[in-house]
Every structure is written in structure tokens, then in C-alpha cells.
Amino acid sequence: MDNQDVAHILDEIGEMLEIKGESSFKVRAYNRAAYAIRGLSEDINNIYHEGKLQTIPGIGKGIAERIAELLETGKLTYYEELCEHVPPGLLQLISIQSVGPKKAKLFYDKLGITTIEELLEAINKHKLRDLAGMGPKAEENIRLGILELQRLRERILLSEAYPLAENIVQQLKEHNFILEISTAGSLRRMKETIGDIDILAASNESSKAMDVFCNLPKVTHILAKGETKSSVVTQIGLQVDLRVVLPEQFGAALQYFTGSKEHNIHLRDIAKKKGLKVNEYGVFEVKTGEKVGGVTEKEVYNLLGMEWIHPTLRENKGEIEAALAGVLPNIVELSNIKGDIHVHSNWSDGFNKIKEIANDAKKKGYRYIAISDHAEKLKVAGGLTADDYRRQWKEIEKVNQEIDGLKVLRGAEVNIDNNGKVDFDDGFLKEFDIVTASIHSGFTQSNEQLTKRILSAIYNEHVNIIGHPTGRILGKRPPYPLDLKEIFKAAAETGTFLELNSFPDRLDLKDDYLREAKEMGVKFAINTDAHSIGQLRYMFYGVATAQRGWLEAEDVINTYPFEKLMKMLRNKGNG
Incomplete structure (x- = not known):
């Protein structure tokens, strides 16, 4: 187990x-x-x-x-x-x-x-x-x-599928007859939920690959076993498909089995105009039938007159036009992240002490981290009073003295009540380094009321970030109704940052909203909302979602050096 x-x-x-x-x-x-x-x-x-x-x-x-x-x-x-x-x-x-x-x-x-x-x-x-x-x-x-x-019901969270797929890939990699291997499909595009797992391998001995795959420890039964494709069901009831191609076909096959249906149709239309045919076996000249490429994905895209397109972008949402024009976004990478600015400690409903969180953050190479425990109105989560925060600040000050190379910020996650007010008055709020405001109740209110609540928090000069803005929990709670255009407009005008919550069942804001908000001038914070140090790794899923939303490092405030971050927080993004 x-x-x-x-x-x-x-x-x-x-x-x-x-x-x-x-x-x-x-x-x-x-x-x-x-x-x-x-x-x-x-x-x-x-x-x-x-x-x-x-x-x-x-x-x-x-x-x-x-x-x-x-x-x-x-x-x-x-x-x-x-x-x-x-x-x-x-x-x-x-x-x-x-x-x-x-x-x-x-x-x-x-x-x-x-x-x-x-x-x-x-x-x-x-x-x-x-x-x-x-x-x-x-x-x-x-x-x-x-x-x-x-x-x-037939889909699972990306965070459940991804580790399983990586485990299978690593086990297959151990065999020398597997020459290349990668995930494909919606998993490689890092969609928030996954129907099944697609894996592609290159080998000259496909039967051996299939034997190993069908006998992996996590396989409960075999749906189909063939020479080039097999399908199995794992212990968690998820279907995994393995395709094996020849090494010289791997790039074309990986491109073919990664892109969305719409992305691939668009590519084939472009190929047709160039007198080419693209399929899972390679790129071919239509007139002669001669194969002209397909060993690598880059070769496939280059033959069509465009630069390589990152897998997370392959949804036919303008990425092909951008690749043809040479203006694809330089999407944010996990290595760009310099800190996590929404983390809970054992002062509220988290599991770890502040020093434990700080030490783990330092191991990840972070330069700063914000302890953003719940405020007093959220009693169910052990919300802190003003006096509690002041005591917590003494512990934060001590940790900052003991750990070099990492700054622990004094943060809070305050609640946006039914009237749009947050837990504390301006005099106390301004003592925090960073304030995140979130809705935690009243999800069934009208579009107008919920939007008004968030706008009120946005216009509070001491609120830096709106946490998990639409409130969705994948598979459990749909996003509540909001006038997102008004929220994006207000966030851009005030320099209030919107959170991309990396928790796997949130990933809120979702990719399409990120792109829309970016185009309106909004900047974002990619946070984990971690309640234990193990959950700090969820940053990976937030960054993947940011990539799907075309975000670049400059769009994300926690890619900035500490001094610039603090200046932006003090000036609500206008510094």
C-alpha cells in the first residue's frame, strides 16, 4: 500500500x-x-x-x-x-x-x-x-x-495520475531495450483531470516491452496485449496504455499522441499546404511518399515552419499561430519560483512548525516563504486573533535569526465576509508583510453579491492577494458565479494579485481564466496553500497550470527577488 x-x-x-x-x-x-x-x-x-x-x-x-x-x-x-x-x-x-x-x-x-x-x-x-x-x-x-x-467520475486529478505514470515510466526505463520513453496525451499536456494515462516508448523489441509493462506490480488486470499497444488497469482503477514505436518514429509519434485533436488537425492542414503529410510515423512528402523527418518532435514542428511548441500549450488556442510567427510565450518554469507566499503552519490548521516549513523551503532553493495562517473568523480552521498573530511574529522573528538565506514573511489569510469586509481593521492589517483575502463561506450567493464581496477586498489597500478566486474544488464544488471580467479589471487597476492555488483539487484560477486576466494586465501569485511540508511540492502542478495559461515569469510575483517582491507588496503592484 x-x-x-x-x-x-x-x-x-x-x-x-x-x-x-x-x-x-x-x-x-x-x-x-x-x-x-x-x-x-x-x-x-x-x-x-x-x-x-x-x-x-x-x-x-x-x-x-x-x-x-x-x-x-x-x-x-x-x-x-x-x-x-x-x-x-x-x-x-x-x-x-x-x-x-x-x-x-x-x-x-x-x-x-x-x-x-x-x-x-x-x-x-x-x-x-x-x-x-x-x-x-x-x-x-x-x-x-x-x-x-x-x-x-471517469476522470481523476492530475496529481493522482502523474505520480503513477512517472512510476511506470521509471520502471520501464530500467530495461535497456527501452530506448526512449515519455508520457503523452492529456497527462503530458498537464490537464487538471485525466481520463487515462498514455505512455509512448521507442524500442526495437516491442514484445519484451509489453511483457514487462503487463506484469508491473501496480497492474491488476490486462485489457489488451498486442505487439505495439497494450492496455492495463491499475490498483486505483485507472487505465494505462503503452504504445511502442521504432526509434526513428518516436518524435512524430510523441507529437501525434500528445497534441489535442484540434491541435493535430490544425497541424495537418498546415502540412497539406506545404505538400507534406504528418502522422504518427513521421513527416512525408505527398508527391514522392519520401519520409523527410520525425525522429524528434522539434524536427516535426520545424518542417512545418514553426518552433517547437511546449506540450502544455498544445490545445489549438493560438499556439500554432504564435509558433509560426515566432512569438510563443517564454512560459514560467518551476525553477523560476523563488518562494511560496501562502502556507499554513500549526498555528492554525497546518501540521508543521514554522521552522520546519522554513527549513524545507530552503532545501527547495526558495529565498522567502510567507506563513499565511487563517484569521479569527474562520474558527473551524483554528483562526488566529490579533494577539495570536503578534505571538506568532515573535516565532517568525526567531526563525529568521536562525536560518540564513531565507526570509519568513508575516502573512495572513483573512476571510471576506458577506459584506466584503475582512477580519481586521486597517491599522492591524498594515503590520503584515502580505495579506491574502479569500471567501470561505456563502458560496451559493448570487453572482452580484459574490462579485461585490471580492471587489470590496480588492479595493482594500492592505489586501495584496485574492486567494483561490473562484472557490472551485474539482469533483466536489463547482466555481461560484462571478463577474470575472470586473474582478480582473479591478485587480489590474489596483495592483492586487490573483492567486493560482496549486492545491491539486483547486488549480484555481484555471488556465483559460489566467490567460484572459493576463491580457487585462493582472499579475499572479502561484501558491500551494500547503498545510504540511509535503504539500509544498504541489507548486509543480500550479506552475504547469500557469504554463497552460501562457503565463511568463514576469507575470508571477513569486518569481521576483525578495526586494522587488516587497516593493510590489507595499505598493499593491504599482512599485
Whole structure:
């Protein structure tokens, strides 16, 4: 079992305990443990073998013993006992937006509902609206939540697919008959959710490659096995396809199997006008049938009169025209990032001490990091009062004295209330180095009200960043309705930065919005919103999304040197 497997089981234990009506303390303990394990940068099996499970924040003796049983046997008696008392379908209901454990139990107790299909039937017959705490609007929201879940059910987060694909690629690379190998498809384009994983390899011994691939440890069953293509299903239910081509075909095949359908059609149209034909085998002259290229991707694009196009841009959204004109963006890279300016510590709902966060940030080569713990109105996340922040600042000052080469900034994530006001008055806000303002409630308000709230925060001279601006959580909560053009316009005018939240189930703002906002003059902060040091690695996914939005380093404030960053923060981007 790996980190994700263990975290998934602990999450389900927490959900089943809540359905059973167990204490909220016990429920939160399992949820917190799952969250901590999911954010680990180290394999939990290694931590277990070193006898250090209880060093993971949020994991006590009892949960550590249950994790040990899972890792030793692959099973957990306590989990199996809970499953006998909680219908398995109720856990599916919890995954629907607007349905938590209490409502799932209500539907089960009052209507005997145990599956999503039964729930949808009850909604169509208007059976939910008369239950306690429900009504027509709540019933309709659940129906919409079911539709959203059904739409996303066959896709998983990029952050789940990418590590699995990389693991498979690394295992195949170990064999000398694999001459070249790469991910392809939507995964290589770094789309936020993935339907299946495409891998492309070059080899003169394809049958050997297929034998190894179909017998990898994470493969549960084989869908198809052929000479040049095989498909398998992994332990997490994800389909992985491997194609093997000859070495001289690899570049053309990689281009062909990476670009979106629309991107490739556009390329073929250009090739046709040049008397060329492009396919997965190479680039050919139409008249003679002679192959003129295809060993590398660069060669394919160059033969069509354009520069190589980065995989994250290959969506037919103007990148081909830009490549032909030689004006592709110099997209931001992970190496450009000099700091993470939205990180939570154990002062609010994070797991790690400030010094632990600072040390990990320094190892990543960062020059600064902002501790941006929640403010007092978000009590559920352990929000800090003004006095709490002042005590925290003393700890930050001490860490800054002890660690050279890294500056820890005094930050806060304040809440934008229903009237657009934030937690503290101007006199206190101006004492922070950086202030991020976010909406954490009232998601079902009207477009006008939600937009007004964010605009109010933007026009607050002490608010530097709007956090996770649209509030979406992939697969759980759609973005709330906003007049984004008005928000982008105000952000550009005031020098307020918009956050690209790198947390894998947010990636908010999404790529199309980033590009639109950039064109209006907005600048951005790519932050992880990390609640543990393991989650600092999520910056990778934020940068990939920024690339898809055509962002360059100059568009992202945390690519700037410390002195320039501070000047921009003090002047809300106008310095």
C-alpha cells in the first residue's frame, strides 16, 4: 500500500464514524491523519519501517497501530468491521456536493437510500424536500451535485495520475531495450483531470516491452496485449496504455499522441499546404511518399515552419499561430519560483512548525516563504486573533535569526465576509508583510453579491492577494458565479494579485481564466496553500497550470527577488 491507499482508507473510516454518530473528535482524528499522509513527500512504508509513524503530525498511538496493520497485512480489521455496519453506497453519497455524512444517514434512515441511483430517483419524485433541513432548493442542489459527480467520475486529478505514470515510466526505463520513453496525451499536456494515462516508448523489441509493462506490480488486470499497444488497469482503477514505436518514429509519434485533436488537425492542414503529410510515423512528402523527418518532435514542428511548441500549450488556442510567427510565450518554469507566499503552519490548521516549513523551503532553493495562517473568523480552521498573530511574529522573528538565506514573511489569510469586509481593521492589517483575502463561506450567493464581496477586498489597500478566486474544488464544488471580467479589471487597476492555488483539487484560477486576466494586465501569485511540508511540492502542478495559461515569469510575483517582491507588496503592484 502507498500513501494514497492508506489515506483513502482513513478517510473512509472517518466518514463511516460520522455516519454512525461517533464523536466529532474521533472523526476529525481520522480525517486529519488521512490529510497528513496524503501530503507526505516520503513513502509511508519507509516511515513505518523506521518506527516513526507517530512523528507524522496528527497521528497518535491508536491510529499508528492501525496504519501498521494495514501496511503489514494489506487489511484492517477495524475498517472491515465498520463496513459491515455502514452500507457501502452511503460513502458514495458523501462524495456528492451538498451531501455530507449527516444527510447521507438521513436519507438512509428515512427513505432507505443506499445508492446514488436511488437518491436520484427520490429527487425526481420530490421525496427529499419534505425531510428535516431540506426543501426544494436543497433538493435541486443535490441533483446538480449528482450530475457534476457523474461528469467527473471517469476522470481523476492530475496529481493522482502523474505520480503513477512517472512510476511506470521509471520502471520501464530500467530495461535497456527501452530506448526512449515519455508520457503523452492529456497527462503530458498537464490537464487538471485525466481520463487515462498514455505512455509512448521507442524500442526495437516491442514484445519484451509489453511483457514487462503487463506484469508491473501496480497492474491488476490486462485489457489488451498486442505487439505495439497494450492496455492495463491499475490498483486505483485507472487505465494505462503503452504504445511502442521504432526509434526513428518516436518524435512524430510523441507529437501525434500528445497534441489535442484540434491541435493535430490544425497541424495537418498546415502540412497539406506545404505538400507534406504528418502522422504518427513521421513527416512525408505527398508527391514522392519520401519520409523527410520525425525522429524528434522539434524536427516535426520545424518542417512545418514553426518552433517547437511546449506540450502544455498544445490545445489549438493560438499556439500554432504564435509558433509560426515566432512569438510563443517564454512560459514560467518551476525553477523560476523563488518562494511560496501562502502556507499554513500549526498555528492554525497546518501540521508543521514554522521552522520546519522554513527549513524545507530552503532545501527547495526558495529565498522567502510567507506563513499565511487563517484569521479569527474562520474558527473551524483554528483562526488566529490579533494577539495570536503578534505571538506568532515573535516565532517568525526567531526563525529568521536562525536560518540564513531565507526570509519568513508575516502573512495572513483573512476571510471576506458577506459584506466584503475582512477580519481586521486597517491599522492591524498594515503590520503584515502580505495579506491574502479569500471567501470561505456563502458560496451559493448570487453572482452580484459574490462579485461585490471580492471587489470590496480588492479595493482594500492592505489586501495584496485574492486567494483561490473562484472557490472551485474539482469533483466536489463547482466555481461560484462571478463577474470575472470586473474582478480582473479591478485587480489590474489596483495592483492586487490573483492567486493560482496549486492545491491539486483547486488549480484555481484555471488556465483559460489566467490567460484572459493576463491580457487585462493582472499579475499572479502561484501558491500551494500547503498545510504540511509535503504539500509544498504541489507548486509543480500550479506552475504547469500557469504554463497552460501562457503565463511568463514576469507575470508571477513569486518569481521576483525578495526586494522587488516587497516593493510590489507595499505598493499593491504599482512599485
